[in-house]
Amino acid sequence: MREESGPAGVIVDSAMTFGDAVAGTAAPEEVLQSLRLLELEYLGLDGRDHRGQMVVQEALEAEVRDLFRLMETLRFPLGRAVPVVRYGWSDDASMADNNSSAFNYRFVEGTARLSNHAFGRAVDINPFLNPVVYRDGRISPPGASWQPEAPGTFSEGHPVVRAFLERGWRWGGHFSAYADLHHFDKI
Numbered sequence: 001m002r003e004e005s006g007p008a009g010v011i012v013d014s015a016m017t018f019g020d021a022v023a024g025t026a027a028p029e030e031v032l033q034s035l036r037l038l039e040l041e042y043l044g045l046d047g048r049d050h051r052g053q054m055v056v057q058e059a060l061e062a063e064v065r066d067l068f069r070l071m072e073t074l075r076f077p078l079g080r081a082v083p084v085v086r087y088g089w090s091d092d093a094s095m096a097d098n099n100s101s102a103f104n105y106r107f108v109e110g111t112a113r114l115s116n117h118a119f120g121r122a123v124d125i126n127p128f129l130n131p132v133v134y135r136d137g138r139i140s141p142p143g144a145s146w147q148p149e150a151p152g153t154f155s156e157g158h159p160v161v162r163a164f165l166e167r168g169w170r171w172g173g174h175f176s177a178y179a180d181l182h183h184f185d186k187i
């Protein structure tokens with residue numbers, strides 16, 4: 001049995017306007033003005049071509065596009081890429097759904113400090129496959145586990161991780177307090 005898809009064979013995971021993609025955020029106007037809504041194509045975990053969207057800082061637009069093209073070339077699959085508004089701005093819900101995203105006007109988990117995500121300067125990729133691993137062994141999101149050999153999963157020296165590092169991004173897998181394996185940011 002064969003599934004039908006659109007004329008181009010691409011499955012559309014997200015097709016928002018910029019206004020939809022930032023609706024209800026607490027971000028101030030000056031932050032909103034520095035953001036761009038990108039349309040991105042990627043290989044899905046189902047092996048099919050998908051199109052999604054990501055809201056990023058305008059200065060990082062070209063690099064994020066490059067990195068997505070690289071992931072596609074390497075056949076590195078993504079769960080989905082949908083702006084976090086779809087999850088009511090809940091990072092937990094977005095992570096649990098293995099959603100890749102960038103902008104979310106929020107604090108760093110457990111602090112009163114704005115995250116780099118608040119400015120669209122951080123990108124999370126496949127957070128359920130690349131969870132946060134705390135020193136005490138706890139893993140977030142709940143129910144996730146890290147299987148470094150599985151498709152869509154990062155580990156030290158992975159070509160996608162290297163590509164981010166070469167462009168001057170940090171990888172959360174290198175953070176000292178905990179390993180945030182899905183997180184990349186650039187200040």
Ligand SMILES: [Zn+2]
Binds near residue numbers: 117122123182184
């Ligand atoms: Zn992150």
